[in-house]
Structure formats: C-alpha cells, structure tokens
Amino acid sequence: MVALRRIDDFQRRHTxxxxxxxxxxxxxxxxxxxxxxxxxxYGFLSLFPLLLLLVSTLALLLDNDPGLRQQVLDSALHKFPVLGDQLRENIHTFETNGVALATGVLGSIYGGLGVAQAAQHALNKIWAVPRHARPNPLRARLRGLGFIAVLAVGLVATTALSAAASSAGSFGLRLGVASRVASALAVILLNSVLLVLAVRILNQAEVDVRGLWRTAVGGACAWQALQWGGAYYVRHFLNGASTTYGMFGIVLGLLAWLYLGALVFVFTAETGAVRAYRLWPRSLLTPFTDQVRLSRADRRAYRSYAETQVFKDSQRITVEFRNAPSAPTGTAGRPAKDAARHDAGDKDPDGGAD
Incomplete structure (x- = not known):
C-alpha cells in the first residue's frame, strides 16, 4: 500500500x-x-459507398484524361489502404455506371448520417452535455449533413495535395526529403483542422477552439501513422495471399483499421475534454475500489456523469460525496480519519478550486 501511495502521489504531482x-x-x-x-x-457501412461515389464521379468527370484520373484516384484511394486497392484494381467496372453512382450517393448519405449521429453521441457524452440540451433528431441530422460536407471538402483537399505531389513526380520532378516532409505536415495540419471542426460542429457544448489545437494535432499525427500502418499491412501481409485468405484479410483488416481510427477520434475527444474541464489528476485506484481518496478531478468527473443524464430542463440532480467507508487504513496507506478529513474539505494536495 505504501508503494501505491507513492505512485499515486507522484502521478498527481506530475502532469x-x-x-x-x-x-x-x-x-x-x-x-x-x-x-x-x-x-x-457506421464507418464500415458508409466507407465503401463513399469510395464508390468518389470513383464513379471521377470516372465521369475525368473520362477524357485517363492519366490524370488514375493519378487522382491513386492519391485518394491510398488513404484507405485496405479497401482502396480493390477499387483501384476494378476501376473499369465503375466507369459511366449510373447504377454505381446512384448506389454510392444513397449509401453515402445513409452511412454518413449514421457516422455523424454516432460521432455526435460520442462527443456529447464525452463533453458531458445534458440530454435535454442535445439537438432534436431533425437538428442532429442537419448537423450531420454539415459534418459530411466538411469531410467531403477535407477529402478533396487532401486528395489535391497528394495528386500535386504525384503529378510532380510524373513530370520528372524529384521531391526531396524536405518536400515530402512538408507535404506530410500539410496533410497533418489539414486533418487537425478537420478534427477541430468536427468537435465544433457535432458537439453541443461550448468548446474553446483555441484549447483544442494541441490535442487535434496529436490526433492528426496518430491518424497519419495509422494510414501508414495500414499501407504497410497491405504490402507485407495481403500481397500474394490466396483469394479466400485475401478476402478475409481485407474484411478483417478494414474493420480493424476503422476501429483503430475510431479509437483515435474518441481518445482525441477525451483528451480535449479532460484538458477543458481540468479532469486531472485522478486517484490511482478510483476504478478499482470505493476505499479511495477522491481528488477534486474525480469529483468533477463523477458529478458531470450524473448531470449528463438530465432529460428535462426543469429537472435538477444534486451530487453529494460522503466519507469513504471506514477501513483500518485509508487508500494508499493513509489512516481512515485522514481520508475522511480530506473528503470533508480539508487541504487538497491537488490544489485548485472545485
């Protein structure tokens, strides 16, 4: 217990x-x-129709310039390392296909709205927005359409950056290391902007956008690393696989890639909320036992979880923290009476006001 107390005190003192x-x-x-x-x-439901729509649209718009069309497709589809290769290899089946285009439009709208609704639910839960303050179903879907529009603009912008780099290479211009790094940094910056806009559009809470930038940059870097990891997976584990194994690998790899991307988004939002609401430091043993010395951040967090469940504006929820149950020694080795005194409002080693 003494060792746990020291670890707890250490993590409370160091951000x-x-x-x-x-x-x-x-x-x-x-x-x-x-x-x-x-x-x-919902990302799995929407990704294929979205890429189908992109491929069909490019096939129609750039039909007179097959070389440019292929460069743009390569630039756009390499961002989806598991499914993009399949669409790239079968591009000819989507050319001037009105059914594919219509399917892509309808599927993209349905799946995209599902992703937007899931992202809104996640952000409102993470940022502790009371249920009564969340938008009604109609307004939520209108926000979702705005989110889809932002994603579409971002996809076009990142595709343009990648296509410009590919075009430079096709014209014999060799991009040095500095140019490649600058291109990657530009994509990371653009993804950071998309993350900030997603939180701002889909989140009903009042968000200080300036405080989100550092968190968004970290999330964009993680997303870029995930894309590179997906491309590495395809090159080294799917190439040369049998038809049956390759299909299973594609499906499982796509699901894993989407789930990891969703984890990046959720952790980015969680980090932003923890920073904004100052929900640290937490007590080390909080998730494991009630015999614990709650920090001010613990109390703020638990209070926000209760207030999130307010369904009506006229409803009021009061959260009270009583002394921890008696024990021979308090959590992390302190006497029980010392832990009770801490709960009663004595000097808080974490500092700050609740």
Missing part, C-alpha cells in the same frame, strides 16, 4: 503522468470502447 491516466480513466468511464465500435460500424 505528464497524471494527464494520460485521467484520459484513460475517463475513456473507461465513458465506455469508450463501445463508442468506438459504434463509429466503426
């Missing part, structure tokens, strides 16, 4: 240790695995 722990604990409290799974499910 670099206490902040990640608080993000993980809030992720667990918010059922982040479920939120990510919901996003991945």
């Amino acid at each position: 670099w240790a206490g902040m990640p722990l608080a993000v993980v604990y809030k992720f667990i409290d918010d059922q982040g695995m479920y939120l990510a799974a919901l996003l991945a499910y």
Whole structure:
C-alpha cells in the first residue's frame, strides 16, 4: 500500500503522468470502447459507398484524361489502404455506371448520417452535455449533413495535395526529403483542422477552439501513422495471399483499421475534454475500489456523469460525496480519519478550486 501511495502521489504531482491516466480513466468511464465500435460500424457501412461515389464521379468527370484520373484516384484511394486497392484494381467496372453512382450517393448519405449521429453521441457524452440540451433528431441530422460536407471538402483537399505531389513526380520532378516532409505536415495540419471542426460542429457544448489545437494535432499525427500502418499491412501481409485468405484479410483488416481510427477520434475527444474541464489528476485506484481518496478531478468527473443524464430542463440532480467507508487504513496507506478529513474539505494536495 505504501508503494501505491507513492505512485499515486507522484502521478498527481506530475502532469505528464497524471494527464494520460485521467484520459484513460475517463475513456473507461465513458465506455469508450463501445463508442468506438459504434463509429466503426457506421464507418464500415458508409466507407465503401463513399469510395464508390468518389470513383464513379471521377470516372465521369475525368473520362477524357485517363492519366490524370488514375493519378487522382491513386492519391485518394491510398488513404484507405485496405479497401482502396480493390477499387483501384476494378476501376473499369465503375466507369459511366449510373447504377454505381446512384448506389454510392444513397449509401453515402445513409452511412454518413449514421457516422455523424454516432460521432455526435460520442462527443456529447464525452463533453458531458445534458440530454435535454442535445439537438432534436431533425437538428442532429442537419448537423450531420454539415459534418459530411466538411469531410467531403477535407477529402478533396487532401486528395489535391497528394495528386500535386504525384503529378510532380510524373513530370520528372524529384521531391526531396524536405518536400515530402512538408507535404506530410500539410496533410497533418489539414486533418487537425478537420478534427477541430468536427468537435465544433457535432458537439453541443461550448468548446474553446483555441484549447483544442494541441490535442487535434496529436490526433492528426496518430491518424497519419495509422494510414501508414495500414499501407504497410497491405504490402507485407495481403500481397500474394490466396483469394479466400485475401478476402478475409481485407474484411478483417478494414474493420480493424476503422476501429483503430475510431479509437483515435474518441481518445482525441477525451483528451480535449479532460484538458477543458481540468479532469486531472485522478486517484490511482478510483476504478478499482470505493476505499479511495477522491481528488477534486474525480469529483468533477463523477458529478458531470450524473448531470449528463438530465432529460428535462426543469429537472435538477444534486451530487453529494460522503466519507469513504471506514477501513483500518485509508487508500494508499493513509489512516481512515485522514481520508475522511480530506473528503470533508480539508487541504487538497491537488490544489485548485472545485
């Protein structure tokens, strides 16, 4: 117990240790695995129709310039390392196909709205928006359409960046390391903007956008690393696989890739909420026992979870924290009376006001 007390005191005093722990604990409290799974499910439904729409549209618009069309497709589809290769190899089946275009439009709208609804639910839960303050179904879907429009603009912009780099190489211009790094940084910056806009559009809470940038940049870097990892997986594990194994690998790899991407989004949102509401440092043993010395951040977090369940504006919920149950020694080795005194409002080692 003495060792646990020392570890707890250490992470409370050091932000670099206490902040990640608080993000993980809030992720667990918010059922982040479920939120990510919901996003991945709707992402799986919408991704193929979205790419089908993109491929069909490009096939129609760039029909007179096959070379440019192929460069743009390669630039766009390499961002989806598991499914993009399949569409790239079968591009000829979608050319001037009105049925494919109509299917892509309808499927993209349905799946995209599902992703938007799942993202709204996740963000409102993470940012502790009371149920009565969340938008009604009609307004929520209008926000979802705005979110889809932002994603479409972002996809076009990132595709244009990648296509410009590919075009430079096709004209014999060799891009140096500095140029490639600059291109990757531009994509990361653009993805950071998309993350900030997603939180701002889909979240009903008042969000300080300036405070989100550092978190968004970290999420964009993680997303870029995930794309590179997906491309590596395809090149080294799916190439040369048998038809049956390759199909299973494609489906499972796509689901895993989408789930990891959803985890990046959820963890980015959790980190932003923890920073904005100052939900750290948390007590080390909070998820495991009631015999624990709650920090001010613990109390703020648990209070927000209760207030999130307010369904009506006239409804009021009051949260009260009583002394921890008696024990021979308090959590982390302190006497029980010392822990009770801490709960009663004595000097808080974490500092700050509740």
